[in-house]
Amino acid sequence: MMTATDELLTVPEVMARLKLGRSTVYDLIRTRRLTSITVGRARRVPAVAVRDFIADAIGEAA
Structure with missing residues (x-):
């Protein structure tokens, strides 16, 4: 079963x-600041990677 994470x-x-x-x-994605995967020809970003990116950006701004 897939969860929100x-x-x-x-x-x-x-x-x-x-x-x-x-x-x-x-x-x-290219600079690896946002993690992604490729499924077939489609690029997908895990929701947790978006949350991690935001947390990192907040940490850098502080």
Whole structure:
């Protein structure tokens, strides 16, 4: 059974959650600041990776 912590998000869903543009999200993935996986030809971002990214960004800002 998949839980909320196992949820995989599409790039547009990540864009909406972070309120960032497509190229910025792909830059975060490319620079490994945002973890992602590839399923077939589709790029997916674990929801926990988005939460970790936000926590890291808050920590850097403090």
